[in-house]
Amino acid sequence: MAKVRFKVNGKLQTVDADGDTPLLWVLRDHLGLTGTKYGCGIAQCGACTVHMNGAAVRSCQVPLESLGGADLTTIEGLAAKDGGKLQALWFEMNVPQCGYCQAGMLMAASDLLRQHPKPSDDQIDAFMSNICRCGTYPRIKAAIKRAAGVPA
Amino acid sequence: MSAGSIDRRGFLVTTAVVGGGMALGLSAQAAVQGAQSVPWGPDAAFGAEFSPWIEIAPDDVITVRVPTPECGNGAMSQAAMNVAEELDCDWSKLRVAFASYARDFAEKGVYNTGFLSFFSGHSTSKLRLQKTLQLGASARERLKMAAAARWGVPASEITTRNSVLTHSPTGRKLRYGEVAAEAAKAGLLAEPELKPQGQWTLLGKKSPPKLNIPDITHGSAVYGIDVKLPGMVHAALMQCPVHGGKLKRHDPAKVLKMPGVRAVVVIDPANTAGAKGKTASTFGFADSLCQSGVAVIADHYWQAHKALAALPVEWDFGAGAQWQDAEAIYTAARARRDLGRGQVIRKLGDVGAATGKRLVEGDYATPYGENAALEPLNATALITADSAEVWAPTQDMSQAFWVTVDETGLPPDKVTLHQTFIGGAYGRRGQGDDVRMAVAVARQFPGKPVKVIWSREETFRQGRYRTPVVTKMHAVLDDATGLPQAVSGDVGYAGSRALFQMPLGFSDMPWFNNGVIPNVRLTSSAVPVNVLNGAFRGPCYNSHAFVVESFIDECSQVAGIDPLAYRLKLLAGWDKSWSDCLRSAAKGIGWGKALPRGEGLGIAISCWPVANARNSGTVVACAARVSVSKAGDIKVVQLDTAFDCGRIANADAVRAQIEGATLFGMSLCLGEELTIKEGMIAETNFDQYPIARMADCPQVNVHFDALSGHERLEIIGEAAVGPVQPAIGNAISAATGKRLRQTPFRKADLRWD
Numbered sequence: 001m002a003k004v005r006f007k008v009n010g011k012l013q014t015v016d017a018d019g020d021t022p023l024l025w026v027l028r029d030h031l032g033l034t035g036t037k038y039g040c041g042i043a044q045c046g047a048c049t050v051h052m053n054g055a056a057v058r059s060c061q062v063p064l065e066s067l068g069g070a071d072l073t074t075i076e077g078l079a080a081k082d083g084g085k086l087q088a089l090w091f092e093m094n095v096p097q098c099g100y101c102q103a104g105m106l107m108a109a110s111d112l113l114r115q116h117p118k119p120s121d122d123q124i125d126a127f128m129s130n131i132c133r134c135g136t137y138p139r140i141k142a143a144i145k146r147a148a149g150v151p152a
Numbered sequence: 153m154s155a156g157s158i159d160r161r162g163f164l165v166t167t168a169v170v171g172g173g174m175a176l177g178l179s180a181q182a183a184v185q186g187a188q189s190v191p192w193g194p195d196a197a198f199g200a201e202f203s204p205w206i207e208i209a210p211d212d213v214i215t216v217r218v219p220t221p222e223c224g225n226g227a228m229s230q231a232a233m234n235v236a237e238e239l240d241c242d243w244s245k246l247r248v249a250f251a252s253y254a255r256d257f258a259e260k261g262v263y264n265t266g267f268l269s270f271f272s273g274h275s276t277s278k279l280r281l282q283k284t285l286q287l288g289a290s291a292r293e294r295l296k297m298a299a300a301a302r303w304g305v306p307a308s309e310i311t312t313r314n315s316v317l318t319h320s321p322t323g324r325k326l327r328y329g330e331v332a333a334e335a336a337k338a339g340l341l342a343e344p345e346l347k348p349q350g351q352w353t354l355l356g357k358k359s360p361p362k363l364n365i366p367d368i369t370h371g372s373a374v375y376g377i378d379v380k381l382p383g384m385v386h387a388a389l390m391q392c393p394v395h396g397g398k399l400k401r402h403d404p405a406k407v408l409k410m411p412g413v414r415a416v417v418v419i420d421p422a423n424t425a426g427a428k429g430k431t432a433s434t435f436g437f438a439d440s441l442c443q444s445g446v447a448v449i450a451d452h453y454w455q456a457h458k459a460l461a462a463l464p465v466e467w468d469f470g471a472g473a474q475w476q477d478a479e480a481i482y483t484a485a486r487a488r489r490d491l492g493r494g495q496v497i498r499k500l501g502d503v504g505a506a507t508g509k510r511l512v513e514g515d516y517a518t519p520y521g522e523n524a525a526l527e528p529l530n531a532t533a534l535i536t537a538d539s540a541e542v543w544a545p546t547q548d549m550s551q552a553f554w555v556t557v558d559e560t561g562l563p564p565d566k567v568t569l570h571q572t573f574i575g576g577a578y579g580r581r582g583q584g585d586d587v588r589m590a591v592a593v594a595r596q597f598p599g600k601p602v603k604v605i606w607s608r609e610e611t612f613r614q615g616r617y618r619t620p621v622v623t624k625m626h627a628v629l630d631d632a633t634g635l636p637q638a639v640s641g642d643v644g645y646a647g648s649r650a651l652f653q654m655p656l657g658f659s660d661m662p663w664f665n666n667g668v669i670p671n672v673r674l675t676s677s678a679v680p681v682n683v684l685n686g687a688f689r690g691p692c693y694n695s696h697a698f699v700v701e702s703f704i705d706e707c708s709q710v711a712g713i714d715p716l717a718y719r720l721k722l723l724a725g726w727d728k729s730w731s732d733c734l735r736s737a738a739k740g741i742g743w744g745k746a747l748p749r750g751e752g753l754g755i756a757i758s759c760w761p762v763a764n765a766r767n768s769g770t771v772v773a774c775a776a777r778v779s780v781s782k783a784g785d786i787k788v789v790q791l792d793t794a795f796d797c798g799r800i801a802n803a804d805a806v807r808a809q810i811e812g813a814t815l816f817g818m819s820l821c822l823g824e825e826l827t828i829k830e831g832m833i834a835e836t837n838f839d840q841y842p843i844a845r846m847a848d849c850p851q852v853n854v855h856f857d858a859l860s861g862h863e864r865l866e867i868i869g870e871a872a873v874g875p876v877q878p879a880i881g882n883a884i885s886a887a888t889g890k891r892l893r894q895t896p897f898r899k900a901d902l903r904w905d
């Protein structure tokens with residue numbers, strides 16, 4: 001067992017659980033933040049993407065014991081950070097279908113725009129490696145470009 | 153409320169607190185957010201009920217309760233849009249909620265309309281559309297009656313707009329919410345006439361985004377896996393990895409002391425209690441039979457998952473272990489097919505009488521495939537001695553409800569089912585095997601809600617897969633025209649279940665039915681195997697479209713006629729919209745332009761669900777531009793799709809479905825294949841089963857100019873999965889000269905120099 005203190009969406013949390021518990025399940029089962037999704041458990045699909053100390057990580061690969069002092073943002077906290085614009089575009093452009101992957105997509109897109117404020121197609125393709133089974137990729141790409149103010 | 157059941161208000165409060173401020177029946181918040189959807193139907197009532205479908209609150213928030221769940225196709229929002237068309241209400245204050253199947257049962261079918269009432273789609277089918285429009289019109293007239301009574305004027309002097317009633321002669325106004333309570337009690341002497349389609353102002357005119365998107369983008373939409381209940385425990389499940397096998401031995405003592413572990417339970421199909429009376433499930437129970445397995449129940453999912461991995465388990469694999477690999481199954485299917493004893497499913501003229509000199513022959517195949525919804529299978533169940541309550545991301549509430557009745561043996565009035573949002577389905581969540589397994593686990597841990605989660609690996613291993621198809625096609629071309637004078641086609645299915653051996657997209661193609669090919673003989677056979685197959689977005693159609701349209705392309709090549717022109721000849725006497733679709737897609741892709749070596753164009757057409765009737769189904773033509781590198785890597789550069797579903801209710805929702813289904817089909821034919829090793833599915837995660845990603849995405853263009861305007865508003869979720877696959881295959885043939893007769897294409901050697 002490990003007792004670990006870290007920040008989630010600006011709020012200090014202490015979680016006492018098995019040290020190898022992935023952040024994904026810490027968020028979902030221990031903190032009730034179910035916006036972060038389980039998709040594959042092996043860092044393939046990106047549905048569990050959150051921000052750790054400002055950068056996108058796949059939370060299924062981050063064990064609780066490594067989280068001491070970390071500053072985390074999840075989809076529930078994205079609007080308060082800088083996600084409002086992306087979230088509004090996701091609605092306006094009717095991006096999600098089933099929506100299950102979209103929390104991870106938004107967290108990844110937000111970090112992409114932080115690193116590349118005017119991303120090229122290749123940069124978007126390389127960075128947005130999350131899986132969407134419904135096939136919303138063209139809309140995600142279009143929404144990212146509109147958010148960045150680059151031509152569609 | 154039965155003993156042991158959750159106190160509902162307790163549940164709502166808990167969820168609201170933990171879930172971060174969902175508007176659970178709080179009308180003020182709902183009004184602000186405009187789009188809240190809560191998964192417990194009529195219990196969230198907060199206004200005046202006009203019908204089981206419609207509730208109007210004092211603050212003008214209108215709730216539409218929808219029996220068809222939301223799996224991404226916009227079915228719920230569409231139902232609300234239908235109601236709003238006649239109700240003349242303020243769209244920004246409209247919310248949707250899930251109808252309750254328990255209520256439908258208690259009130260004898262109040263939500264039951266048309267084909268597959270509780271299945272996730274079909275929201276614009278004729279009966280459903282008419283019913284939802286009528287509900288809106290009826291509520292509107294009752295609001296008018298209530299306002300007329302208040303003002304003491306004839307209802308005919310009152311107009312409605314944007315949730316406001318106006319007395320035209322005096323200009324007096326009332327909001328819907330102000331008279332809702334009285335209006336809900338008013339009775340109409342006769343149901344009002346519906347507007348003619350030409351006067352619609354919302355349907356076909358506007359494209360509002362899905363109502364649940366704000367919940368999705370803020371992480372507050374509740375999918376099945378997100379359900380939270382007081383006292384809930386978590387279970388990790390493992391069913392016999394060879395379908396039909398049985399648990400032989402396990403050693404719970406090895407894991408019972410691990411942190412958080414509460415119990416290890418065995419799931420035995422012999423313990424299915426069986427429904428005691430008549431049932432009304434949508435699909436019957438044959439595709440949701442209980443599977444032998446074992447589950448670990450723990451405080452948290454990760455603890456259960458770890459303990460299950462550590463649990464020593466031995467299986468009796470049974471007859472399924474005979475299949476060394478998938479190829480053995482396909483070989484058996486071909487052998488059965490080639491016995492020549494298949495059932496004749498289409499016969500026209502006499503194929504033996506054809507005399508042309510040019511023959512075309514091909515043996516095609518598509519493999520097992522996994523639906524791979526991104527939300528792994530799961531359901532939550534609370535079972536007591538005399539009640540069952542289930543929360544599930546089911547694609548069909550009726551099915552999930554009756555499966556629960558069947559597994560527990562409880563009377564239906566003791567069973568409650570709560571619909572949640574669905575993290576993808578594509579047919580996988582219709583039969584209710586997931587719900588049955590969750591109930592079977594929870595029955596052994598009574599009095600506590602048990603959330604049962606299939607790991608991704610378990611979801612892969614316990615699929616109800618795309619039915620594999622092996623099809624031999626043979627044509628004799630007419631010496632003069634080059635069109636087929638005779639076509640023989642023999643399809644062989646590998647599959648456990650006859651329900652998923654569908655001929656759609658094969659024997660119903662117009663040219664096999666309308667005499668343009670005078671001699672046709674198509675047969676169907678199947679080899680039963682233990683590997684469970686099921687519904688997969690456009691079941692079997694998703695394979696047949698590839699076979700038929702690759703074969704027609706081969707015929708055009710042998711005839712020496714341009715593939716587009718060839719199809720236009722075949723369709724010359726058929727609905728013009730088919731040709732329009734082909735022309736539109738061809739125009740979009742730049743058909744006929746010269747391309748460098750290694751690049752090619754391909755085209756194909758198909759229709760779901762019914763192709764051999766006039767003005768029927770959704771016709772989709774797809775044109776593909778593909779480049780193949782010297783190393784043999786395939787890049788789909790552009791896809792142009794044109795379609796005809798008659799008319800459309802929400803253009804952007806339709807566009808989204810066509811885009812998504814096109815990319816779904818592209819992913820399927822490029823990379824997706826399940827193989828088998830000693831009776832078990834070998835691929836168990838996305839690293840082994842490649843699904844198309846952003847970098848695989850071509851330019852996708854969807855064209856609306858082939859829409860016929862016919863009065864049907866046909867379903868559009870499946871059709872586009874079909875033609876994209878042969879379009880890409882045909883383009884590869886054009887680019888490389890190599891004809892690929894089986895998918896996935898990325899497993900073929902396409903190197904050139």
